[in-house]
Amino acid sequence: MLGEEKISSQEILKTYIQRIAEHDTLINSFITLDADAALEKARQADQSRQSGDVLPLTGIPFASKDIFCTKGVKTTCGSKMLSNFVPPYDATVIANVNEQGAILLGKTNMDEFAMGSSNETSYFGPVNNPWDLERTPGGSSGGSAAAVALGLIPIAIGTDTGGSIRQPAAFTGITGLKPTYGRCSRYGMIAFASSLDQAGILALSAEDTAIFLEMMAGFDPLDSTSVEMDVPSYVEQLSDPINGKVIGIPKEFFDEGLDAELENKILDAIKIYESLGVKFKEISLPHLELSVPTYYVIAPAECSSNLARYDGIRFGYRHQDNGRNNLDDHYLTSRQSGFGAEVKRRIITGTYVLSAGYYDAYYLQAQKVRQLISQDFKRAFLDVDAIIGPTTQTPAFKIGEKIDDPVTMYMNDIYTISSNLVGLPAISHPCGFIDGLPIGVQIITPHFAECDLLNLTHLYQQKTDWHNQQPDINNTNDDN
């Protein structure tokens, strides 16, 4: 991208800053911009380039979902609770890409505390899908996805706990990767569900994703769940031959909830892979339908514990309540008004399933079903190298359509959640359109096979043009 010296880093940054100023009011994808600091880093990048001191990501602007701590730059997690929080340190993934010369331009909008599938729960307002401004971009990394899709930033970091990178990538027509659990550090990533959260990337192609992932991933002693494994060169393996690879098609992914036209697009994508030499076979993941209830026990349970730290004492929102002089009231009022509705629902659900008398029936049972789901995938991967299916049941839905019915909203995650429960890496890449709305196809591989995900996607993207399509914001449906 920046390899040829036809343009300076400062010019590139100014172009993106200009595009954000012109178009972000339509989609609301950024919460905070750090333009001055970014331009200064760009100036330094140009100087470095002139003296031949070039790092792998020198001068590349990126955005970060507002869930990663960025030193000196406000980090809100999409919540009133952290609306004025300025971290005193960088998350490791942020530090990693910074050290390789990347330039943070801003923090993107997201569902509050990463809880949501539509970016409608953000304290900072919903994000609009650049393909249709009345529709959601998906969530919870909706801001990152929308910004990349509209060309406001070339690449963004997000997080995926139940599909929060892949689903918005599918809804906005871009490439979204959730690495293996433990591949990227969670240090400095504001915790939602600690056994499920994973940092990942939203970009316009597998190639861009590979370049960034190489620098972002890696063992971190500060994260006790970080895995001590070398990071391969994803870029070098992008064009490896895929003839003879076997991909499984789980029959459970093609259920009655799946839109019929969307199913056809997935079958089209399968035909493209067949033309590249990939073989397909039908497989079964018998416990897949249980992945949503399993997740909605485990994730809220972990979130109720992780969000206990928000007490308005050491950081975060403190409710200023005159006349009250009672610590308990302080906690109650600060948390009641600092958190939004979905966050409170999940804290309550989590507290319930962990409470005395219910722990065995709910939480322990969910952990056992999680084991069953994991066994399904282990069995499947004895026969196949990867698994393919839709990322979502439908294209992007309208803002307001599902927000009042939590269970309907939760069902959005049916195809993505299982890979989080098992810690598997997965990618979503564009494979077509339905009525002008992008569609994503998802591939899942065994642990630490991100190179295969990127390799398959790259070769697909060499043969197709879906990932090069960009919304024309001037013609986007924006009926007021």
Next chain:
Amino acid sequence: MSIKKTDLEYIASLSKLQFEGQELKNYTRQISDILEMIQQLQKVDTKKIKPMAHPMNMNQRIREDLVTEVNKRDEYQKNAVDSEDGFYKVPKVLD
């Protein structure tokens, strides 16, 4: 699987949240819907299955018990709403 408003009030108190009036009714209904959905897990036979707390088979890493952090209290306390001389200030706990 519906829960009573009193159950919700109790659970809320455990997590330091407080609902009243219409909000309490709405949350009671929504949480009941969610619990109804997760009831599906009850029909699964898991007698011989070990629980999976974590996607990878990992053990907690340990390290040498050496001091590696530097005291940065003043920097960290910049985010506190109310602090003084290195202490966090809270409403009175004891009379």
